[in-house]
Amino acid sequence: AQTVTQSQPEMSVQEAETVTLSCTYDTSESDYYLFWYKQPPSRQMILVIRQEAYKQQNATENRFSVNFQKAAKSFSLKISDSQLGDAAMYFCAYCHSGGSNYKLTFGKGTLLTVNP
């Protein structure tokens, strides 16, 4: 069974600084997808960024980027130039590839605080 581990229950960062959230996962599959979701106080989970395991290039979305290390099964999220609106719970999630796969496996989340 796949597992996703986020070892940092809480992190804090100063506004405009950079923060990295850690995620490791365990799978025997070779083809899969990894995601970071943001859950602000409004509770709605919003996709931040995703990575295809077959791609070596790390995904980036504006101030958000990942460091995907397939051999180490590590998928960290870097937030640059942190803003107050980035404060939220961040979940790392895994999904193995295939048209018959319907579920995400989530980590426990990291609560990010952004200090002004």
Place this chain on the structure above:
Amino acid sequence: EPEVTQTPSHQVTQMGQEVILRCVPISNHLYFYWYRQILGQKVEFLVSFYNNEISEKSEIFDDQFSVERPDGSNFTLKIRSTKLEDSAMYFCASSYRPWGLNTEAFFGQGTRLTVV
């Protein structure tokens, strides 16, 4: 921007009562999901639904749970006889293709269920 909407936002129910959680997925989406998040724990997959039938379910989704798409727009989760341990945030999500095909899925804001 299209969004998944869930009602009610908060429901309090007596133990042993039946409860129905409602979701309106994005209109052209074909795959529907329920997840739950017990306070302080990870988000867990409950069930996925496609073409008017369950495509996958977790071990949590026992006979007390059922899902239905009664009218082509709503997607409901019914818990027949609620237990205290059913208290959680329940999230609905929808997507155009299965997660395993690297599609983006959208989550609703969740329904907080409190069983007393």
